[in-house]
Amino acid sequence: MSTRIVRSLVGAFLALTFSLAASAASKELNLFAWSEYVPQSVLDGFTKSTGIKVNYETFASGEEMLAKLLAGGTAYDLIQPPDYIAEALIKNKLLVPLDYKKLPRFKNLLPAFLKMPHDPEQKYTIPYMASTVGIVVNSERVKEPVTGIKDLFSPKYKGRIVTVDDGRELVTAALYVLGYPLNDINAKNLKEARPLLAQWIKLIKLFDSDSPKTALLNGDVDLGYVWGGEAALLWNENKKFIYVLPKEGAHQFVDVLAVPKGAKNSDAAHAFIDYLLRPEVSKIISDEFPYTNPNGEARKLLSPEQLANPASYPKDTRKLDTFRHLGDSGAMIDELITDLKNAK
Template sequence: MKFIRVLLLLLAVLALPLTTFAAEKREVLNLFCWSEYVPQPVIEAFTKETGIKVNVENYDSNEKMLAKLLAGGAKYDLIQPSEYVVESLIKQGQLEELNRASLPNFKNLDAKFTDMAHDPGNKFSVPWMAGSVGIVVNTEKIKDEVTGYADVFSGKYRRRIVVLDDNREIVSWALATLGIPINDISKDTLAKARPVVKGWLPQIKAFDSDSPKTKFLKGDVDIGIVWSGEAALLWRETKGSGKFRFVLPKEGAHMFVDSLCIPKGAAHREAAEKFINHILKPEISALISKDFPYTNPNTAARALLAAEELGNPASYPPGATKLDIFKDIGKTAREIDRMMTDLRSR
């Protein structure tokens, strides 16, 4: 008898969280975003204003996000993919169309970052932040004029170079030096890029996509090809002394645009659209720039930034025109992986 009573008690205890869960009908938003990209104050301001609780989950590469999203099982209301992933998701019908009427703040965006090739008319995505990939030079150690990829790999800076640990990036730089469009990836163009990359690899000291700036600050490398955000943080860290110079490669730089999108079948679409409209507010968007000095696509927010932030040449490269963006390459990704594994495993 006692046993049954204990059992019933146990069941009651187990059922308790279920009932409380049912009672609390608080609206939620499941946000799946990059790590180190969405500042806490932005989320807090949203919850304060709308009462919607935001559950945040992070990823550190587009491909990991894609794998988790497409494998199913987890339900996300808002994701933050880069442009070539947006393109692929649209192609696969994996995104919900946005209701522009609920996004009045869309007008704050700079026209340079809207209506781009990966999502014409911004039917499915709203830009979050943009950035480019460029060269960082420690001008205290390297006095030469460095203007492009070819200068970095001239052979003079052997074992002093850091590059992004991203095979597609490296291949795209090689293509750019050959004058081949960076999205023209085929067996043929890869065969042309191969000897170029092969000549580069032995000169590289480290591959790092996460925090290449640390290697600059600790003196392990003097030159490298990294995200503009990393360069902007280096510039900030040295108080704009000019120790670290950011250069957009003359062979042709490219940019990336990370956007907010709603995956197909999201349970809280309205909340997701409210969040998108929230981050388009100038004062909220400026908060993001404060923590993560990438290129802010929000014109109204830029007006709120301090002059020294806008003067950071890595965030806002002077004279930058509309740069190339990556396109979805589908299964060709495999060819790149194969070639780079072949070259790197010697």
């Protein structure tokens, strides 16, 4: 008797938990995105208008995102990879094609940010924000003009430079100076880049990908090779921080939104993407994180001062290239940079 009661109780309990879990699942969105990139007010606004709770888990680099995604601890519904990682995920069939019927506001996006090399058919990804990697100069401390990578890495600036702590960005800078396309990463080109990089690394005071603006604001360094978004924040803080796109060429990056294979709540993911594409929501993102907004309707809502920020909306888009998926040559870059830092 008693065992039967226990059994039925357990059954009822299990049924209850399952139904609770199921209803919770359709009311939750597991978002895996860059830290400091999606404003809390946007997440709250989405929950308010749809009733879907957003679990915002963050990463600090595209590679970290990739490692955690592949480790498969959580079933993410929506991820925010940089372009070249999205390309790798597409090639390995790890993304789910988007359902454009659920994205009526897709039309708000500017054509310049669509059908880019990482997703030529625009089947899997929606651009979130874009930016460039460029040179920041504290014009109060540096009087000479700095127009390119060669000017930046000049011996007179030894100990006054911050760069992102990212081997591929440094190698890209070297390839630009050598006149090679930024995605031509092979043993021969790296060998040519090596002496240049060896010289530069001796000049750099600080490598920081997370917040390179801090050292510039603190006055510990006077020049930087940093993300455009960081430079835009510096310019907002103080107009003495000038942003320059290197004349040799600059790396443009686009962070995209995509639904990974195994997503449990693809509907919520689409609803969130479409919410982000609302001009007034997209404007909130730009207000907080002044990257280049690919949303044409949202740009109409920005203030003249926001649009005048040279790091967010560079006037002169001379030579911009995006990263492509490299295969496993990333290890070659890591070994080269480790070796050169080691020799310091």
